[in-house]
Amino acid sequence: MRRLIFALLLSLPIVTVATGYAGDGDGGYAGAFYQVPVGARPTAMGGAYLAVSDDGAAALFNPAGIARLARPLASSSYRAMKLGRTLGYASAMFPVRGQATMGASWLFAGSGKVEVRDADGYLEGRDFYQNTHQFSVVFAKLFERRFSLGVNISYLVSDMPEFDANSVGFDFGAMLYVNEFFGRERRDSLFAQDMRVGVVVRHISKKLRWVSDKYNLQYTTSESGYVQEDKVPAEFGLGVSARFMQRKLLVAADILKNEKQDPLLHVGAEYYVRPEFALRSGLSDGRFVAGTGYLFHIGQKQLAIDYAFSLEKVDEGSEHIFSFDLLF
Numbered sequence: 001m002r003r004l005i006f007a008l009l010l011s012l013p014i015v016t017v018a019t020g021y022a023g024d025g026d027g028g029y030a031g032a033f034y035q036v037p038v039g040a041r042p043t044a045m046g047g048a049y050l051a052v053s054d055d056g057a058a059a060l061f062n063p064a065g066i067a068r069l070a071r072p073l074a075s076s077s078y079r080a081m082k083l084g085r086t087l088g089y090a091s092a093m094f095p096v097r098g099q100a101t102m103g104a105s106w107l108f109a110g111s112g113k114v115e116v117r118d119a120d121g122y123l124e125g126r127d128f129y130q131n132t133h134q135f136s137v138v139f140a141k142l143f144e145r146r147f148s149l150g151v152n153i154s155y156l157v158s159d160m161p162e163f164d165a166n167s168v169g170f171d172f173g174a175m176l177y178v179n180e181f182f183g184r185e186r187r188d189s190l191f192a193q194d195m196r197v198g199v200v201v202r203h204i205s206k207k208l209r210w211v212s213d214k215y216n217l218q219y220t221t222s223e224s225g226y227v228q229e230d231k232v233p234a235e236f237g238l239g240v241s242a243r244f245m246q247r248k249l250l251v252a253a254d255i256l257k258n259e260k261q262d263p264l265l266h267v268g269a270e271y272y273v274r275p276e277f278a279l280r281s282g283l284s285d286g287r288f289v290a291g292t293g294y295l296f297h298i299g300q301k302q303l304a305i306d307y308a309f310s311l312e313k314v315d316e317g318s319e320h321i322f323s324f325d326l327l328f
Contacts, residue, residue: 029260030208031232033109033132037266037284038089039077040306040323044291045268046282048252050239051175051198055304056091056325059105059138062198062239063150064173066093066101067140073103077323084112099142105152107134132158140173146180149173156232158208169206169232174199192242194250199238203258206232233258248272280308287311291321302327 037047039057049057053065056075072095078088086108093103113127133156140150152171158164178195179187187193208230241252250270257263268282268289276295283289291308308321 029233029258030230031203031206033087034203034232034235035264036079036087038079038087038107039075040291040308040321041270041280041293043079043284043310043321044280044282044289044293044306044308045250045252045266045270046289047266047284048239048241048254048268048282049266050173050200050237050254051196051241052239052250052252053173053175053198056093056105057089057323059091059093059103059136059152060089060107062173062175062200062237063138063152063171064140064148064175065150065198066103066138067099067142067148067150067175069093069095069101071095072328073325074328075323075325077321079319079321081319084110084114086110086112093138101138101140103138105134105136105138107136108132126161128161130158130160132156144180146177148175148177150175154206156206156208163210165208165210165230167206167208167232170204171200171202172204173201192244193247195240195242197238197240198254200236202235202237203232204234208232233260235259284310300328 037043037049038060041055042049042057042061045052049061051062053062054068056073057077058065073093074091076088076090079086081087089105089107091103091105093101095101109132111130113129116124116126116128118124134154136152136154138150138152140148142148150173154169154171155166156169157166176197178197179190179193182190210228210230235256235258237254237256239252239254241250243250248271252268254266255263256266264285266282266284268280270278270280272278278293280292281290287310289308289310291306293304293306296303296305304325306323306325310319310321
């Protein structure tokens with residue numbers, strides 16, 4: 001069993017190295033912002049979070065991860081991006097009876113405003129933009145401390161000038177707590193602690209239906225509009241994580257594959273220099289990221305402030321991400 005677990009932890013990044021970078025420039029589908037890791041801690045770990053997901057960002061990675069939450073949690077994050085783009089979230093999670101947790105989250109992605117010009121290059125006096133909001137409710141349940149299941153039910157709404165579309169979607173997740181399959185004495189002697197395997201199926205049934213009636217009436221002479229449906233590709237993800245060095249070092253790796261694009265590899269690590277201070281680094285589809293976090297004790301409450309820095313990719317500019325998690 002020990003050799004099997006060790007092989008599983010090592011094989012995921014090794015197998016995916018050959019395929020994880022094949023998707024450079026592979027895009028053009030609805031919901032592209034879902035491929036950008038949200039939250040400073042997940043980002044600093046290269047987006048390798050499917051088998052971690054134990055904080056306010058969990059609902060956006062693997063909803064099953066919040067099942068072990070012991071106290072209410074409020075979380076928020078903001079990603080400062082170039083070209084006028086924005087990405088952030090806010091969430092609240094609450095433990096309930098029966099080893100379960102419920103919560104809600106709001107995810108926001110914006111493109112920024114661009115001045116519209118006509119065919120001759122003259123300004124038309126109006127702006128183009130696209131803003132997308134996802135409002136979600138999440139529920140997770142722990143079973144025998146060995147595994148948990150979670151679901152994220154979301155309402156997605158996106159708008160552009162004279163256009164808007166909405167959809168309902170589902171994310172399903174599972175988390176396997178490997179060490180719980182051993183007795184206490186055996187767990188303490190294992191080469192790794194807190195070994196987890198996370199599995200997700202995300203973006204089920206998300207489809208944005210655009211109708212051009214309003215645009216045609218205002219900017220063209222045509223009375224009839226057209227309809228276009230943009231489907232967010234469904235995605236499957238598998239992740240592993242484990243702690244080493246008396247739980248000071250957390251190592252994680254994920255592979256994600258949606259129905260339209262090539263597999264993506266995410267690997268990362270987190271090291272606690274002190275119980276309150278952590279350093280993080282990783283690779284997100286070949287993009288280097290790093291960050292840090294500090295935990296403040298405010299009476300009985302705990303406030304975690306996290307920061308991540310992501311290097312430039314495809315001339316998009318470097319990015320800075322901030323997150324705040326308040327545990328009541």
